[in-house]
Amino acid sequence: MLKPLPDPDWLDVPRPTSPVCILTDDGSPMTTKLADSLTHQGWKVVVLSFPVTIVPRKSALSPGVERVILEDMSETHLQTQLTTIATRYGVGDHGRGSEIGAFIHLNPLFSFSRQAGLVYDVAERAIAKCVFLIAKHLKPSLTTAAQTGRSYFLTVARLDGVFGTSHEVNFGAIGAGLFGLTKTLNQEWTQVFCRAIDLAPRLDPEVSAQCILAEMHDPNLSLMEVGYSSQGRVALIAQT
Amino acid sequence: MVLAKINTSSVFLVSGGGRGITAECVIRLAQKYQCRWILLGRSRIADAEPAWAEGCTDPADLKKRIMQAMQAQGEKPTPMAVQKQFNAITTSRDIRKTLETLQNIGSPAEYVSVDVTDLATLKEELAPVVDRMGAITGVIHGAGNLADKWIENKTEQDFENVYATKVQGLDNLIHCIPIGQLDHLVLFSSVAGFFGSAGQADYAIANEILNKSAHLIKLHHPECHVVSINWGPWDSGMVTPELKRAFARRGIEVIPIEVGTQMLVNELNARYHDQAQVVIGSPIVPPPADLDGELRSYRIRRRLTVEANPFLRDHVIGGNPVLPATCAANWLISLCTQLHPGYLFSSLENFKVLKGIVFDGTQAKEFVADVQEVGKTHSEEVHFEVRLWSEQDNGKIRFHYSGQVKLRQELSPPPVHLISKFATNSTKSGLSYYQDKTLFHGATFQGIREVLEADDRQLRVQCYLPSLNPRHQGQFLADAFNPYMADVLIQTVLIWLKEQHQSGALPTEIQQITQFKPLPFDRPIFALMETKVKTSTSIIYNVTACDEDGTIYLHLSGVKATISDRLSQLFGTLVSSHS
Ligand SMILES: NC(=O)c1ccc[n+]([C@@H]2O[C@H](COP(=O)([O-])OP(=O)(O)OC[C@H]3O[C@@H](n4cnc5c(N)ncnc54)[C@H](OP(=O)(O)O)[C@@H]3O)[C@@H](O)[C@H]2O)c1
Numbered sequence: 001m002l003k004p005l006p007d008p009d010w011l012d013v014p015r016p017t018s019p020v021c022i023l024t025d026d027g028s029p030m031t032t033k034l035a036d037s038l039t040h041q042g043w044k045v046v047v048l049s050f051p052v053t054i055v056p057r058k059s060a061l062s063p064g065v066e067r068v069i070l071e072d073m074s075e076t077h078l079q080t081q082l083t084t085i086a087t088r089y090g091v092g093d094h095g096r097g098s099e100i101g102a103f104i105h106l107n108p109l110f111s112f113s114r115q116a117g118l119v120y121d122v123a124e125r126a127i128a129k130c131v132f133l134i135a136k137h138l139k140p141s142l143t144t145a146a147q148t149g150r151s152y153f154l155t156v157a158r159l160d161g162v163f164g165t166s167h168e169v170n171f172g173a174i175g176a177g178l179f180g181l182t183k184t185l186n187q188e189w190t191q192v193f194c195r196a197i198d199l200a201p202r203l204d205p206e207v208s209a210q211c212i213l214a215e216m217h218d219p220n221l222s223l224m225e226v227g228y229s230s231q232g233r234v235a236l237i238a239q240t
Numbered sequence: 241m242v243l244a245k246i247n248t249s250s251v252f253l254v255s256g257g258g259r260g261i262t263a264e265c266v267i268r269l270a271q272k273y274q275c276r277w278i279l280l281g282r283s284r285i286a287d288a289e290p291a292w293a294e295g296c297t298d299p300a301d302l303k304k305r306i307m308q309a310m311q312a313q314g315e316k317p318t319p320m321a322v323q324k325q326f327n328a329i330t331t332s333r334d335i336r337k338t339l340e341t342l343q344n345i346g347s348p349a350e351y352v353s354v355d356v357t358d359l360a361t362l363k364e365e366l367a368p369v370v371d372r373m374g375a376i377t378g379v380i381h382g383a384g385n386l387a388d389k390w391i392e393n394k395t396e397q398d399f400e401n402v403y404a405t406k407v408q409g410l411d412n413l414i415h416c417i418p419i420g421q422l423d424h425l426v427l428f429s430s431v432a433g434f435f436g437s438a439g440q441a442d443y444a445i446a447n448e449i450l451n452k453s454a455h456l457i458k459l460h461h462p463e464c465h466v467v468s469i470n471w472g473p474w475d476s477g478m479v480t481p482e483l484k485r486a487f488a489r490r491g492i493e494v495i496p497i498e499v500g501t502q503m504l505v506n507e508l509n510a511r512y513h514d515q516a517q518v519v520i521g522s523p524i525v526p527p528p529a530d531l532d533g534e535l536r537s538y539r540i541r542r543r544l545t546v547e548a549n550p551f552l553r554d555h556v557i558g559g560n561p562v563l564p565a566t567c568a569a570n571w572l573i574s575l576c577t578q579l580h581p582g583y584l585f586s587s588l589e590n591f592k593v594l595k596g597i598v599f600d601g602t603q604a605k606e607f608v609a610d611v612q613e614v615g616k617t618h619s620e621e622v623h624f625e626v627r628l629w630s631e632q633d634n635g636k637i638r639f640h641y642s643g644q645v646k647l648r649q650e651l652s653p654p655p656v657h658l659i660s661k662f663a664t665n666s667t668k669s670g671l672s673y674y675q676d677k678t679l680f681h682g683a684t685f686q687g688i689r690e691v692l693e694a695d696d697r698q699l700r701v702q703c704y705l706p707s708l709n710p711r712h713q714g715q716f717l718a719d720a721f722n723p724y725m726a727d728v729l730i731q732t733v734l735i736w737l738k739e740q741h742q743s744g745a746l747p748t749e750i751q752q753i754t755q756f757k758p759l760p761f762d763r764p765i766f767a768l769m770e771t772k773v774k775t776s777t778s779i780i781y782n783v784t785a786c787d788e789d790g791t792i793y794l795h796l797s798g799v800k801a802t803i804s805d806r807l808s809q810l811f812g813t814l815v816s817s818h819s
Contacts, residue, residue, distance in 0.1 A: 003710055004709070004710045004711045005710070005717075006714055006717070007543075007548070007715070009541060009575070009609075009715075010540065010541040011538060011539070011540050011541075012540070012541070075396055114459075117460050118414070118419075118456050118457055118460060120407060120408075120411050128445065129396070129403075132391075132394070132441060132445065133396070136391050139392045140392075159452065164451070164452040164455040164456065165455055165516075165517075167455060167458050167459040167462075167516075169459075170459065171452075173449055174407070176448045176453075177445035177446065177449045178445075180436065180441075180443075180444030180445040180446070180447060180448030180449075181444060182436070183435060183436025183444060184391075184432075184436040184438065184441045185441065187436050187437065187438040187526050188390060188391060188439070190526075190529040191529075219538065219540050219575060220578035221578060221579060221581050222577075222578060222581035222582075224436065232711075238434065238519035239519075
């Protein structure tokens with residue numbers, strides 16, 4: 001059952017002492033907009049792009065936003081690139097190699113015609129596993145960063161903005177897995193701010209970026225997943 | 241649309257149906273419908289058990305015999321090798337028992353040993369069985385595997401194993417049997433998907449995909465009765481006795497087999513044809529995080545508009561919406577509970593209305609709450625000091641509300657007070673007070689239903705509010721603390737004053753709000769208002785609220801209200817402006 005939610009309050013989050021934010025590239029202007037907003041907030045944004053076989057397009061990036069590319073989807077290459085990000089960009093003001101303070105996954109839009117029926121897309125499956133592995137390897141960074149401020153693990157899916165309950169949009173089913181992952185991490189990493197967001201595909205990139213930023217400042221730690229659509233901001237709750 | 245009913249010619253294909261909770265569900269359905277079954281699992285059923293194993297059911301004894309048999313054959317009985325043989329024997333027994341039970345019920349059944357993740361073999365193996373059993377009318381996807389580990393210890397292979405059985409498995413099943421031909425499609429998902437589950441990242445991913453798959457299937461095949469059941473832990477199958485004990489310590493209930501299987505039968509009732517996802521059982525949530533010693537401070541901003549808070553239109557004084565004091569209390573309280581999930585609101589002390597928020601067009605756009613943790617005890621209790629303020633146009637700070645909030649891991653058991661038992665026959669309708677504007681409140685707050693008794697010291701009332709759409713509650717959701725019902729309790733003073741021929745009053749202070757249980761909507765609540773101190777300009781009173789059984793939900797002590805003729809006039813202006 002959907003539960004309508006008001007706009008979140010805004011917690012003044014202290015400037016992170018580990019200001020590197022890894023943002024995956026969904027190949028849309030949303031990545032560009034969000035990277036800009038995050039930079040504006042004081043984050044050092046590194047955009048992680050998937051191989052072209054997985055996400056054909058790369059988003060344009062503003063000056064100051066870095067890009068690191070995954071050439072393939074293997075775990076070893078992923079580890080190498082995460083280490084590259086930490087060593088190349090993760091040096092804090094005090095000269096000590098600081099940790100990565102935020103990870104935001106923007107799932108590319110997987111949307112299919114009605115005729116296509118239920119789709120388990122191979123690229124989306126590869127992405128889901130990759131995000132799972134990113135979580136595995138970022139655990140030390142994110143949990144350490146949490147000791148000095150709010151650190152983040154966010155996943156943004158594009159189902160229908162109401163957790164798949166609209167029965168109107170033929171979204172890629174595998175993106176739904178991100179909610180299971182993020183809710184689990186929320187339990188495993190109690191100090192890290194974990195939230196799964198579902199954005200209706202029609203939301204404009206600017207609004208989407210604002211919604212994500214608002215969620216990052218939400219003081220409410222009991223909320224694990226939230227959706228945005230023409231129905232407003234909602235949570236999914238079990239009916240009793 | 242004619243909704244299909246299950247009958248004796250229905251044919252169900254059940255992955256993972258040979259054993260475990262899925263087999264239990266199959267048996268229960270068979271008892272009810274005597275339908276036909278094709279059960280799938282990777283395990284093979286041994287044609288016959290070795291003579292030394294026959295009739296041996298005691299696990300320790302069986303393992304001993306396996307060891308002896310291995311030694312007799314000159315093999316090395318490593319614990320792993322023994323366990324493997326042990327599993328093969330018991331699995332085989334379980335499946336055979338399922339088949340025998342179905343036969344006794346009179347439900348035709350076949351078991352096919354196949355891996356659901358292997359599409360080619362699945363197709364090949366299914367064809368001849370379908371020829372024998374008839375076209376498949378229903379699928380239950382119960383196959384599942386676990387690889388419980390913290391995320392940092394998971395391997396790609398763990399992900400593949402757990403994910404493939406559930407997701408690839410479903411994909412393969414619907415490749416073999418077009419959904420268009422199915423009357424029923426049941427997916428065994430888990431609360432691990434719905435709530436998340438520590439140690440089960442891969443499993444939670446897979447189950448969430450099943451959940452949303454059910455919604456998508458509903459989109460494509462509205463005529464098919466598809467449901468993803470998010471089971472809580474059962475008293476069987478994946479839940480081992482040790483796990484069950486651990487659950488019990490954390491107050492997590494396991495689903496007894498008879499109950500769970502009956503729930504599945506119910507779920508397949510045509511009445512629930514359009515419910516694509518259900519949760520049955522307790523979530524497995526970890527206990528609230530241990531409190532560290534550090535005391536933190538937070539600054540939290542909220543923008544307030546009347547549009548975003550529709551209830552304000554029912555709390556208008558002198559023509560302007562005014563934030564009810566109980567909503568301000570809710571604000572302070574919910575900021576604290578949101579910062580400490582799992583902790584419950586226990587009390588608010590020294591709550592002061594320093595400058596109420598009036599929506600007259602000059603109010604601030606943004607309000608700021610400074611929330612300061614001031615004490616943490618025995619990882620059971622957290623205390624906060626909260627102050628709410630806004631900045632005026634001239635840059636000056638204006639304080640609006642303040643108070644001290646206490647949260648606890650567990651609330652003390654509610655005391656009992658039989659207010660309802662004092663009810664007399666000479667009751668008076670509460671609504672008349674709203675009509676004559678003794679109470680200025682609009683529909684949202686019109687909760688005093690009956691005045692049971694009034695004398696010069698106290699007042700007894702019966703209250704009730706129907707549940708309020710969360711959108712109507714705006715930024716003041718009745719979760720940790722119900723500000724709408726609490727306002728109704730505060731209102732009692734206005735009736736009492738009116739009965740004593742006095743003017744109107746508004747609360748300025750509450751010495752202590754003690755909560756035992758959040759006040760409910762949709763349920764009669766009895767309230768006793770007792771005056772403590774009364775002067776010509778102010779009154780101090782207490783209110784106790786309980787249900788019809790006398791269970792106390794909330795106690796307000798030392799509510800101080802300012803009495804003034806002007807207020808009566810303001811309440812009254814509403815009458816004139818509306819008439
Ligand atoms: N038990 C619970 O408390 C609980 C709670 C929530 C959800 N569930 C769900 O309910 C279902 C059954 O749980 P259970 O506790 O009864 O588990 P179980 O005893 O481990 O049974 C799992 C079944 O799935 C079959 N299976 C696993 N992988 C397979 C594959 N690749 N191909 C074909 N069959 C496969 C197994 O047979 P083989 O080993 O012979 O292949 C077995 O029959 C699972 O989907 C689980 O996620 C259970």
